[in-house]
Amino acid sequence: MTRIAILGAGMLGESLLSGLLAGGVARTDLVISERRAEHAASLADAYGVAVSPNALAVVGAQVVFLAVKPQDMGSLLAEVGPELGTEQLVVSMAAGVTLATIEAALAPGVPVVRVMSNTPVRIRMAMSALSPGAHATDAHLERAQQLLASVGATVVVPESQQDAVTALSGSGPAYFFFLVEAMIDAGILLGLPRTVAADLITQTALGAATMLRESGEHPVALREAVTSPGGTTIAAIRELENHGVRAALLSALEAARDRSRDLAAGAS
Numbered sequence: 001m002t003r004i005a006i007l008g009a010g011m012l013g014e015s016l017l018s019g020l021l022a023g024g025v026a027r028t029d030l031v032i033s034e035r036r037a038e039h040a041a042s043l044a045d046a047y048g049v050a051v052s053p054n055a056l057a058v059v060g061a062q063v064v065f066l067a068v069k070p071q072d073m074g075s076l077l078a079e080v081g082p083e084l085g086t087e088q089l090v091v092s093m094a095a096g097v098t099l100a101t102i103e104a105a106l107a108p109g110v111p112v113v114r115v116m117s118n119t120p121v122r123i124r125m126a127m128s129a130l131s132p133g134a135h136a137t138d139a140h141l142e143r144a145q146q147l148l149a150s151v152g153a154t155v156v157v158p159e160s161q162q163d164a165v166t167a168l169s170g171s172g173p174a175y176f177f178f179l180v181e182a183m184i185d186a187g188i189l190l191g192l193p194r195t196v197a198a199d200l201i202t203q204t205a206l207g208a209a210t211m212l213r214e215s216g217e218h219p220v221a222l223r224e225a226v227t228s229p230g231g232t233t234i235a236a237i238r239e240l241e242n243h244g245v246r247a248a249l250l251s252a253l254e255a256a257r258d259r260s261r262d263l264a265a266g267a268s
Contacts, residue, residue, distance in 0.1 A: 002029060004147070005061035007054050007076060009034040009043055012093055013067035015121040016151060017047060022124065023150030033057040058083050063147065066092045066102075070263070073097045077105035086110055089140050091147075093117060095166060096263040099133040099159055111136040113144045116165045117151070119173050126152030127169045131159040163264065167256035175252070180205060 004025065006013050009032045017032060031050045034040035040051045058064050058080050068076050073094045084090060086109040092102055093115050102112050112133035117126045128148045132141045145154045157165060180201050187197025212219060227233045240246070 002063060002143075003061045004030050004063045004065070005057040006030070006032045006065045006067055007057060007080065008066065008068035008072075009039065010067070010069070011119075012117070012121060013065070014043065015124075015126075016065060016067060016093075017043070017049065019121070019124050019151035020147065021047060021049075023147075025147075025150075031057045031061065054079050055083050058088070061088060063089045063091060063143065066090065066094060068094060070094045070096050073102075074105075077102065081105045081107075084110055086135070089113065089136070089143060091115060091144050095170060096260060098264055099131065103133055103135070109135050111140045113141060114159060114162065115144070115148065116162055116170050117148070118170050121151045124151045127172075128152060128154045129157050129162065129165040129169065130154060131157055131162055163257045163260040166260040167253045170260075171256050175249075176205065 002025075004020065006017055009017065013032065013034075017030065020030065021027065027048045030047075031052050032040075032043060033052055033054045034043060043049070044051045054076060064080075064084065066073065066076060073092075084106055086107065088110065090102065090106065090110060090112045092099075092112065095116060097114075099112055099114050102114070103110070106112070113136050114131045114133065115128050117128040120126045121128075126148075128151070130141060130144055130148070141156065145156070148154050183201045184194065184197045187200065188194055192200070208222075212222060215222065223237075227237065
């Protein structure tokens with residue numbers, strides 16, 4: 001039995017709670033904290049879990065998830081830091097908050113794992129990248145991965161790569177939504193009803209992503225399989241290259257990475 005505390009029950013915290021329950025964690029082993037009383041009550045009713053103030057929620061918890069917004073992390077750590085000990089594992093889900101910042105607010109030796117996840121956590125298809133802190137062992141990292149597997153896939157990276165992860169995966173769903181939005185508009189331009197265009201692109205995106213994951217083939221090979229000599233696909237790809245879409249994506253991700261670095265450094 002592992003008692004788990006989730007501090008912060010916004011979209012991320014509630015999705016994590018739902019995923020852990022779906023993954024077989026007992027309701028009696030979960031406790032959440034939520035500063036909005038009405039929302040806290042609705043969560044208790046909906047999920048049947050205990051709701052406690054932050055400082056009480058961490059007492060007796062073997063794993064403590066910090067699922068608050070980055071700007072709220074300082075005050076949360078000041079509140080719960082004195083209550084956390086080396087026998088507990090702290091898992092931070094706050095974007096841009098470094099391991100050093102968290103560890104400095106805790107007692108010496110408290111193990112911390114930093115995580116960058118993304119919005120598909122809502123449907124338990126998140127991509128979560130984990131980085132162990134100075135006192136986190138392989139066992140701590142494995143435990144965090146096991147729990148986060150309930151809401152999607154996981155990968156371990158050094159903390160120095162977390163800004164790149166944020167740019168590629170953390171912000172990644174927005175790029176796909178942007179592309180789908182543009183393709184739906186293109187479908188309308190070509191004479192399709194909006195609902196038909198949306199259905200076509202959504203299923204095409206789902207099928208392509210599933211094919212990429214399950215086939216194990218390189219995306220270039222999959223693209224070439226669709227690209228017949230002198231056909232429609234190569235005509236479209238030529239226009240994408242003429243408009244610098246590939247270069248724009250590279251620049252966009254560099255900008256996102258740089259912004260992640262700025263936020264981690266405290267820039268507004």
